[in-house]
Amino acid sequence: MLVATLADVARRAGVSTATVSRIINNSPKPVADALRERVLAAVAELDYVPNANAQQLARADRSAVGVIVHDVSDPYFAEITRGLQRVATENGRLVIICNSYRDPERELAYVDLLHAHRTAAVVLTGSGYIDPATTARLDHKLRLFEATGGRVAVIGRHEHAGDAIVPENEHGGWLAGDALYRLGHTAIGVIAGPAHLTTTADRLTGLHRAAHDHGQTLTTDQIEYAGFDRNGGYAAAALLLDRNPGLTAIAALNDSMAVGALALLRERGLEVPSQISLIGFDDMPISVDVTPPLSTVRLPLEEIGARAMSLALREEGGDPQVEHVAAHLVLRGSTAPLQ
Amino acid sequence: MLVATLADVARRAGVSTATVSRIINNSPKPVADALRERVLAAVAELDYVPNANAQQLARADRSAVGVIVHDVSDPYFAEITRGLQRVATENGRLVIICNSYRDPERELAYVDLLHAHRTAAVVLTGSGYIDPATTARLDHKLRLFEATGGRVAVIGRHEHAGDAIVPENEHGGWLAGDALYRLGHTAIGVIAGPAHLTTTADRLTGLHRAAHDHGQTLTTDQIEYAGFDRNGGYAAAALLLDRNPGLTAIAALNDSMAVGALALLRERGLEVPSQISLIGFDDMPISVDVTPPLSTVRLPLEEIGARAMSLALREEGGDPQVEHVAAHLVLRGSTAPLQ
């Protein structure tokens, strides 16, 4: 069985395609009830489903919105995506989720792809890349997309001068550092994310500033870069501890890594927080369920997603809008004063 | 600036649209190198990006594949989605992820939507609904989609007689129950998922069978239904314990609920596993990071996703294929012999 087309429905109902189209789309043009019923009946009998590609082509309207994330299965993005989806759904929009898996090339390819599909907007999440060439190419593509009528909103990125949600990464880093220094710790290790991501750089900057504010400095051997996930945290904690056995506190630049570090600490028989304090970042759902519950810097991820989608969906025009989202310190059981 | 079309490129390069199309799509038809270069130059100068809707319409080919999940931000689906995406990407396919949020109506709407977009396939994950009317409507839409050339693959669902990946939910339930009975527990409480989902029913059936095999029975007051998430588990555990203070073991039908139960147990001062054993289901990433680490029934989620996508992507025809995926018992620290 071939798929039924508008023309098939029209033929069956004995009307023109124009009429069927009008009825299906609830166009304002009035149509006699008898006709409407006949058409609707034909639609049902033929199990007609309009071809969205043809509709989009004919209407030249843009409806779906594309979302490019590093990895939906990462709780950080999962939470943001949830907010994104909620608002999109409230507005009757379809969301296309694309995982770049932190590969800049793939990210670039996805922008083209969403452009090709003439999505109404693309929202780009996740840290940007520090490499200027990549940034420039991305920006070019983004501008092009905007120039042809698409909207773009970015979350926590610097590269694009358009609508943006910017989480206070630097201030958050400062909050984490400040909390640790206040508790009396000075032998602090830092588990950073990948070095080429701006999120890492920003959070690290905050940490450095906190150190400075407390008359301390953070040296390079106190910092270990790793993947933004549990295993990264686990491995980095081991390296840090080997190099620096006297550590009394560790700041991890996200909660996944903190959880990994916690596992390593337990393995090494280091009691948290009595022997060593640990602080994370993001306040992912998992952080209350580990033992001890993680102190962390909270970023309202779901809300960030929701606000980004609102930005992406707002009507044409308007100046680029940049919304800052505050980070908050959440002290739980994994941090304690220096003994 | 309006978006450049094929015709614009053709005009600029001084060739016909056919030639441009052939060059862009690397069609087998030979084209002189000089022309090719001129066209490619024009493409670059105009920042031409083909309109995917028009292409799809003209070619009548299907490329993207739609995925309907309950909620990507749920680790269970996040993990499956990861597998789905991996295989799709390996095959150069775009994935459209749709969150039904466990709403049957939304699920139905998404099937229509993916049909309308003429996706190559849709893969449906997550438990099905026990309500026969919903099931019938869904099945009708799915068949229609198939009849018009789409493929469908389902994960862990009964309703559709097509390609399917079926995790051994019932056997998994049996494994969990059997493990508990073997340890000597008989005062067992069960935290079940939503009653209208088949996953719940299947896992529960396994549990009942295990009870029976050990000369026991599971009465209704030993079972508490809840949402498949942490809070559901937390609340259900409280109810179960209030009703049944002598419980020595709890089986939760997924790990998220088990984690919630664990939190409640801790609050009530009940030591796990010395005073009460706890077993989960799915082996989500979090289960190794809670204290004590969760005993559970492992389902290879990423692999399930990957296999479902392979099924969805295979060439036309072929008989419906049903692949079973084995569940395995994973004993960690949250279960212990009855004292």
Place this chain on the structure above:
DNA sequence: TCCCCTTAGGTAAGCGCTTTCCTGGCAGGC
């Protein structure tokens, strides 16, 4: 040298819709 075959490239007919513009019929006003 002529003819036919090959080949590079163009012409134009769709793909399945939407929408502008047009037509024919009817009611109401004079």
Place this chain on the structure above:
DNA sequence: GCCTGCCAGGAAAGCGCTTACCTAAGGGGA
């Protein structure tokens, strides 16, 4: 009774591509 105005519905022109088919030119064999 005739003209005007209005209204329901249809005809057809695209939307931006792909591709089957056609044309013109060049090359080789007889």
